[in-house]
Amino acid sequence: xxxxxxxxxxxxxxTRVAALLATLLLASCGGGGPPELPPPEVSVAVPVQRTVTExxxxxxxxxxxxxxxxxxxxxxxxxxxxxxxxxxVRKGDRxxxxxxxxxxxxxxxxxxxxxxxxxxxxxxxRELARSRELAAAAAVAxxxxxxxxxxxxxxxADLLAARARLTQAELQxxxxxxxxxxxxxxxxxxxxxxxxxxxxxxxxxxxxxxxxVYVAFEGDEHAFLRYQRMIRNxxxxxxxxxxxxxxxxxxxxxxxxxxxxxVFVDNALDPGxxxxxxxxxxxxxxxxxxxxxxxxxxxxxxxxxxxxxIHEQALLTDQDRRFVYVLGENGTAQRRDVxxxxxxxxxRVVERGLSAEDRVVVKGxxxxxxxxxxxxxxxxxxxxxxxxxxxxPNAPAHGG
Numbered sequence: 001x002x003x004x005x006x007x008x009x010x011x012x013x014x015t016r017v018a019a020l021l022a023t024l025l026l027a028s029c030g031g032g033g034p035p036e037l038p039p040p041e042v043s044v045a046v047p048v049q050r051t052v053t054e055x056x057x058x059x060x061x062x063x064x065x066x067x068x069x070x071x072x073x074x075x076x077x078x079x080x081x082x083x084x085x086x087x088x089v090r091k092g093d094r095x096x097x098x099x100x101x102x103x104x105x106x107x108x109x110x111x112x113x114x115x116x117x118x119x120x121x122x123x124x125x126r127e128l129a130r131s132r133e134l135a136a137a138a139a140v141a142x143x144x145x146x147x148x149x150x151x152x153x154x155x156x157a158d159l160l161a162a163r164a165r166l167t168q169a170e171l172q173x174x175x176x177x178x179x180x181x182x183x184x185x186x187x188x189x190x191x192x193x194x195x196x197x198x199x200x201x202x203x204x205x206x207x208x209x210x211x212x213v214y215v216a217f218e219g220d221e222h223a224f225l226r227y228q229r230m231i232r233n234x235x236x237x238x239x240x241x242x243x244x245x246x247x248x249x250x251x252x253x254x255x256x257x258x259x260x261x262x263v264f265v266d267n268a269l270d271p272g273x274x275x276x277x278x279x280x281x282x283x284x285x286x287x288x289x290x291x292x293x294x295x296x297x298x299x300x301x302x303x304x305x306x307x308x309x310i311h312e313q314a315l316l317t318d319q320d321r322r323f324v325y326v327l328g329e330n331g332t333a334q335r336r337d338v339x340x341x342x343x344x345x346x347x348r349v350v351e352r353g354l355s356a357e358d359r360v361v362v363k364g365x366x367x368x369x370x371x372x373x374x375x376x377x378x379x380x381x382x383x384x385x386x387x388x389x390x391x392x393p394n395a396p397a398h399g400g
Contacts, residue, residue, distance in 0.1 A: 039374040042364030044327050045382035047308040049356050052344045054301035055247075060217030064208035064291040065281070066182050071204060072098060072197045073175040085188045088210065088287075093180045096189075096204055098197065100176035107173050110166035117159035124148070124155040184209040185287070208291050211284040215248055215260065217297045218275035230301070239265050239278070246280045247298040250289070256298050258282055258289065301342075308354050309347035311385050314362040315340075325368055327359040327377050335371040347383065 076098040083095050131148040134140035180186075187206040191197060197204070219227075230236035237244055239262040247256035260282030269276045280297060282289060289295075314324045321337055328334035336358070341349030354360070359377065361368065362385040368375065381387060 039331065039376045040364060040367035041376045041378055042325075042333070042361045042367060043380040043385055044359040044377040045311075045362050045380050045385060046359055047310050047350065047354055047356060048347060048382050049306055049308055051303065051305050052307045052309070052349060053303050054342050054349075055298045055344075056219075056223060056301050058217040058219060058297045058299070060215045060248075060280075060295045060297045062289045062291050062293040062295055063214040063216050063279075064184070064210070065212060065214055066184065066209040067291070068181055068184075068207045069203055070095060070178060070207060071200055072096070072178060072202055073199055074098060074103070074172050075197060075199045076100075076102070076176065078191055078193050078195050078197055080193055081189050083186050083189075085186065085205075088185050089180045089183065089207070091180055091183045094177055095180055095186070096178040098176040098178070100173055103169070103173040103176055107166070107169040110162070110169040113162040114159070114166050117155065117162040121152070121155035121159050124152040128152045178204065180207060182207060182209055210287045210290075212260075212281050213284045213289045213291065214263075215246075215280045215282060215289075215295050215297055216277065217280070217295075218270075218273070218277055221269060221274045221276075224269065224276050226301075236301070239263075245300065248280065248282060248289075249296045249298075251294055256296070262299075304341070304349065306356075307341070307344075308350045308356060309344060309382070310350055310354070310360055311346075311362050311382055312343075312348050313385055314360050314365070315348065316365060324354070325361040325365060325371075326354070327361065327375070328372075331374055331377065332372050333361060333368045333375050 079097045079099045081096055083089055083093070089095070128148040128151070131140055131145045135142065135145045184207050187208075189205050190203050227236060231238050243261040243263070246260050246262060248258040248260060249256040250258075260280045262278055263281045264277075264279040266277040310324065315338075316323050316325070322340055323335050323337045325333040326336050336353050338353030339351045341351045343349075359379075360382070361375070361377075362380065362382065364375075
């Protein structure tokens with residue numbers, strides 16, 4: 001049977017394309033197998049080795065060291081407000097004044113009572129002296145002398161009571177001027193002039209101190225027990241016996257620019273939350289740390305000697321495991337599972353899985369498809385792997 005070829009117009013287009021590609025591939029390879037691709041270029045660097053301090057980070061809130069609710073100690077109609085809302089005031093500055101006319105009248109009346117009592121006492125003392133002279137001459141009965149002595153003592157007591165009433169009236173008059181008990185920033189005036197205020201009840205405003213401030217935060221039970229072990233082992237100072245330094249950052253801060261120290265650790269854990277309250281004190285001369293602000297608090301933990309640190313670009317994830325590629329024998333990429341520690345100055349601490357001599361792939365990991373794949377290494381700096389090799393500072397030189 002003779003098989004005749006179909007005209008080219010009747011050959012399906014995909015078939016023609018496939019045949020053409022196969023012909024070109026065989027021609028380029030000289031009829032042999034597929035070409036060998038060169039090993040992908042990757043950047044490698046040795047881990048940074050130095051002593052680092054682990055830091056634990058907590059969430060907290062800025063609190064005022066002193067916070068006062070300003071309330072009147074006497075009643076009456078508010079006469080004036082003597083401050084600008086939201087401004088800083090000094091201790092003793094006048095804040096409010098209450099109409100004091102009734103209290104001035106009470107002081108004048110009490111002062112008159114004192115003068116009246118002084119006059120009675122003066123008369124009683126004269127009469128007692130006269131009676132004593134007559135008694136010495138046996139010209140007055142003993143009972144009359146005793147009566148004069150009693151009248152003199154009563155007049156003296158009346159004078160003491162009158163003076164106490166005068167002091168009280170003067171205090172009431174003084175309370176009509178409401179002054180700042182501390183230095184700090186004043187809040188909004190809750191009551192305006194002309195309104196009646198009630199003693200010890202009406203809230204006039206609030207006043208908070210601004211320098212220094214507290215940052216309160218809570219640590220969990222596991223962190224508390226870890227710190228206790230470190231204290232027993234001499235790796236950490238107890239905050240109850242020494243000032244442990246802390247670093248604080250507000251929302252939007254780069255790093256932790258604010259410095260302070262722990263001044264309080266509570267005496268028990270909260271059984272409902274399993275946390276313990278701590279408080280750090282920070283200087284605040286510019287008033288930037290306002291009570292109520294969210295803050296991040298960083299505490300120094302254990303000190304790691306000769307810790308190994310790598311750039312986070314080198315880290316890869318396989319389900320719940322973290323690993324890196326290192327340069328193995330014959331220029332092949334070998335997988336190493338690692339256990340990681342905290343982040344320090346942009347580098348991640350590697351607690352297990354690496355040695356100081358390992359050359360870690362920090363750039364080009366996506367070009368590695370399987371362990372043992374040949375690669376072409378280029379030495380870079382671990383601290384700045386994106387910089388060109390010729391510009392990388394202190395780039396370690398290792399033989400490939």
